[in-house]
Amino acid sequence: MSAGRFDVAVIGAGAAGMMAAAVAGQRGLRVVLVEHAAKLAEKIRISGGGRCNFTNIGTTPANFLSQNPNFCRSALAAYTPRDFIDLVEKHGIRWHEKHRGQLFCDDSSESIIELLKRECDMGRVAWRMPCSVAELEHDKTDFVLRTSLGEIRAAQLVLACGGMAIPQLGATDFALKVARQFGLKVVEPRPALVPLTFDPEHWKAFGALSGVALEVGVTGGQGKGRAEFLEDLLFTHRGLSGPAILQISSFWNPGEPITLDLAPGRDLERELLVAKPGNRQQLNSVLSDLWPRRLAEQWLSNVDGVEHGVTSLRMADAPDRLLRRLAGQIHRWSLTPTGTAGYKKAEVMRGGVDTRGLDQKTMQAKAVPGLYIVGEALDVTGWLGGYNFQWAWASGMACGRALQAK
Ligand SMILES: Cc1cc2nc3c(=O)[nH]c(=O)nc-3n(C[C@H](O)[C@H](O)[C@H](O)COP(=O)(O)OP(=O)(O)OC[C@H]3O[C@@H](n4cnc5c(N)ncnc54)[C@H](O)[C@@H]3O)c2cc1C
Incomplete structure (x- = not known):
């Protein structure tokens, strides 16, 4: 040789x-x-x-x-x-x-x-x-x-x-x-195993939550490639990161939504309806017991389909259908990333x-x-x-x- x-x-x-x-x-x-x-x-x-x-x-x-x-x-x-x-x-x-x-x-x-x-x-x-x-x-x-x-x-x-x-x-x-x-x-x-990004205009309000972290359930992908994880989520200036998002990013395909359960393992509809009678707390402070306060406020004022002004609504005055809809949205927040943070961050x-x-x-x-x-x-x-x-x-x-x- x-x-x-x-x-x-x-x-x-x-x-x-x-x-x-x-x-x-x-x-x-x-x-x-x-x-x-x-x-x-x-x-x-x-x-x-x-x-x-x-x-x-x-x-x-x-x-x-x-x-x-x-x-x-x-x-x-x-x-x-x-x-x-x-x-x-x-x-x-x-x-x-x-x-x-x-x-x-x-x-x-x-x-x-x-x-x-x-x-x-x-x-x-x-x-x-x-x-x-x-x-x-x-x-x-x-x-x-x-x-x-x-x-x-x-x-x-x-x-x-x-x-x-x-x-x-x-x-x-x-x-x-x-x-x-x-x-x-x-x-x-x-x-893959990469942060997901969103339209900068649409994300402005949530970008203010940069640094906020919480445990979530996340679902994404299609058919046999569908997956579900229970992990921590992190808000960033450009979108979402943290183990939950890195995991689901490997299953995500462009154009598809991901779904977040922001209160995993809880029955929020039941909890809100039970807590309602005679409750003079505002909705955002009820949600603040569940989440970081910044998230509760931003979420209530920015999630599509939540009426303007509900943030300061008193629990006792909130119609049941509003509480049901809120609970549904919190357990199934569907959002469509515009892309990933790319190979530089993957x-x-x-x-x-x-x-x-x-x-x-x-x-x-x-x-x-x-x-x-x-x-x-x-x-x-x-x-x-x-x-x-x-x-x-x-x-x-x-x-x-x-x-x-x-
Ligand atoms: C920030 C970060 C954190 C991670 N943490 C974990 C973790 O904790 N646990 C885990 O399981 N995985 C983790 N991973 C993934 C893991 O590092 C990779 O999956 C693993 O290193 C892949 O091993 P590999 O040998 O195939 O490639 P690599 O370890 O990437 O090695 C490839 C080598 O080939 C060399 N190379 C490339 N092109 C050429 C060329 N043209 N000529 C000569 N040499 C070349 C590269 O310089 C490199 O040294 C992490 C990845 C990143 C980026």
Whole structure:
């Protein structure tokens, strides 16, 4: 084997790429990892508010969106959250569960990057970083990469370049371009786990609520792609954010409404009618017992269909039908976003390389022997809560175990 030739070239030293490279290297394969950024694994570093929500102990295939929903089953079953926790503990990293099965580092996400780096070192992985790939082709035996650090030849190629979220950290559509170059199909990519925005004129009044947060039920999407979450909502100057909105954004399609239940788990109609007789409180102060005062006031004066002047109406004077309608609107506030905050603010990309062209046990392209694709570049998108890293580890592991010495 010549000095510039490897069994495997992995492009992208993020979560999935380092996992695949380390596993293949530790099996004795000659692996080179090519990364164009100057700083390693920036997305891991900023993830989970700097503590990396590295997995979710409740992970199942149902926590992922894909046009081919069964594709992720095999890899997720072969490498579980428990397997990654064992690796985390082997490296002495302390962790805790925060919320609904989400596991975070006690200290810093840096420790996960260190873990992956050490695992790569154990596999004697060669690094080319920072290094950009100008051209890529396959001759009769090898993938040939023309890079800023010279030519690299490898019998197998792993695309681990992630998705397009946060381009300011080096995210690109490189994996999609290369996949297309080799004849693979791509499911239309879109920003996901992303804030939703509204018409600036219409949103002016609610923009004043920027910073207000509350727990809501949220529903969105259509048909089989319909979903419902109970999470926190955050008002922003341009629209809505917070976990509830990030979750539903992955299911939302342009032009569709989302529905918010602003008082989840309560029967507001009954509560208002029971509270009415002889009650001299104004409507807005009754709602202020339920919500932040700013929200109660803005909502009563700005939601379509609520008559002007009801804010200061006394409960005892409010007609039952008005209270019923108010309760209905609070439990089912339907609003249509005009768009998303885009890849700059998205946590992930939805869509990606169509998995129907890949083997689900190995991540190898069926029509292009030797070409593997892992992680977020694939059309497998996890919910918010540690699922996307679990997919990166599991798909990287499946690929790392399948690569061969050539
Ligand atoms: C703000 C934020 C917070 C997040 N928090 C969480 C969390 O807590 N839990 C969770 O599960 N998920 C989280 N995610 C999602 C998670 O980071 C990704 O799903 C995961 O990193 C995907 O792994 P990957 O290896 O496929 O891609 P990445 O980790 O993105 O790695 C891809 C690598 O490829 C490199 N690359 C790209 N193009 C090229 C090229 N042309 N040449 C060479 N290299 C290239 C990139 O620089 C990068 O290093 C978060 C995402 C963001 C943006």
